[in-house]
Amino acid sequence: ERSKPVVVITRKLPEPVEARMAELFDVRTNGDDRPMSHADLVSAVREADVLVPTITDRISRTIIEKAGERLKLIANFGNGIDNIDISAAHERGIHVTNTPTVLNEDTADMTMALILAVPRRLVEGASLLQSSETWAGWSPTWMLGRRIWGKKLGIIGMGRIGTAVARRAKAFGLEIHYHNRRRVDPATEKQLGATYWESLDQMLARADIVSVNCPSTPATFHLLSARRLALIQPHAFVVNTARGEVIDEAALVQMIEENRLAGAGLDVFETMPSANRKLMKLAASGRVVLLPHMGSATLEGRIDMGEKVIINIRTLIDGHRPPDRILPIRG
Numbered sequence: 467e468r469s470k471p472v473v474v475i476t477r478k479l480p481e482p483v484e485a486r487m488a489e490l491f492d493v494r495t496n497g498d499d500r501p502m503s504h505a506d507l508v509s510a511v512r513e514a515d516v517l518v519p520t521i522t523d524r525i526s527r528t529i530i531e532k533a534g535e536r537l538k539l540i541a542n543f544g545n546g547i548d549n550i551d552i553s554a555a556h557e558r559g560i561h562v563t564n565t566p567t568v569l570n571e572d573t574a575d576m577t578m579a580l581i582l583a584v585p586r587r588l589v590e591g592a593s594l595l596q597s598s599e600t601w602a603g604w605s606p607t608w609m610l611g612r613r614i615w616g617k618k619l620g621i622i623g624m625g626r627i628g629t630a631v632a633r634r635a636k637a638f639g640l641e642i643h644y645h646n647r648r649r650v651d652p653a654t655e656k657q658l659g660a661t662y663w664e665s666l667d668q669m670l671a672r673a674d675i676v677s678v679n680c681p682s683t684p685a686t687f688h689l690l691s692a693r694r695l696a697l698i699q700p701h702a703f704v705v706n707t708a709r710g711e712v713i714d715e716a717a718l719v720q721m722i723e724e725n726r727l728a729g730a731g732l733d734v735f736e737t738m739p740s741a742n743r744k745l746m747k748l749a750a751s752g753r754v755v756l757l758p759h760m761g762s763a764t765l766e767g768r769i770d771m772g773e774k775v776i777i778n779i780r781t782l783i784d785g786h787r788p789p790d791r792i793l794p795i796r797g
């Protein structure tokens with residue numbers, strides 16, 4: 467019998483996933499649920515056949531260059547692969563896989579939750595009742611938010627998650643607009659009643675709500691720059707369940723503080739795990755809703771992600787191409 471491949475997982479995964487992995491692989495962990503240190507990651511890539519990192523592990527070129535001969539695969543427990551230096555891995559002949567598809571719907575649900583929560587003052591209302599024994603009582607002008615139906619939603623990134631957001635938003639009566647590197651197929655566009663904007667700037671100038679659903683890459687870094695944020699109408703707000711780096715956060719904060727933007731709903735930040743202090747302050751005022759990166763955080767979703775990781779590992783160990791492999795980036 468072949469010996470089991472050594473699989474190093476960097477964080478605690480849901481019980482059923484860990485149990486299945488332990489049956490199939492020689493699983494090693496660092497024994498707790500804290501992000502691995504640089505030194506831990508270096509020893510992990512030295513001993514492993516397969517490394518299973520999460521978004522909290524930056525798998526840099528420096529780390530990859532220290533990998534042992536046996537490291538064949540970096541099977542990311544996550545969809546976004548911005549934590550991994552893909553080119554460095556490919557140069558060393560190491561495959562990289564992710565866990566696409568299974569978290570689209572959950573992330574789209576959370577995006578929709580933020581699209582509703584910000585203008586309808588959901589968190590503000592709930593915390594008001596939680597923090598005070600008495601409240602002013604109802605009046606016709608009490609806690610007025612802004613309606614969402616009939617408004618224009620501008621989606622940045624019409625991939626799998628963006629499309630899932632569009633489907634939901636359409637059902638809520640929003641008008642769908644999108645910007646993407648390329649136009650989606652005409653059937654999907656028609657089904658969603660979606661309008662394509664080749665120019666992001668033009669879409670931003672029309673949107674009432676802007677949702678970020680693109681990956682973090684060098685090309686999308688600060689895509690919502692100070693200049694572009696200034697194109698968005700002052701009554702509009704921005705939602706981000708993708709990656710903090712896509713928005714110039716300091717500029718966003720300033721725009722909201724100066725009432726040049728109505729607010730924001732953010733699940734991701736430029737610096738994580740702690741969000742910018744000024745954002746926290748805006749959250750206290752109710753104009754901003756902040757979540758601690760919960761977009762895909764459902765038990766079912768995490769188990770599905772684990773299954774994807776397992777399939778990717780097994781396929782490669784069996785000598786085939788893993789289904790979710792990331793192709794080399796061509797210059």
Ligand code: 8YV
Pocket residue numbers: 519520521522543544545546547569759761762763
């Ligand atoms: C998770 C994510 O927190 O998959 C991603 O890209 O950002 C989130 O869904 C992550 O996958 C956990 O590692």
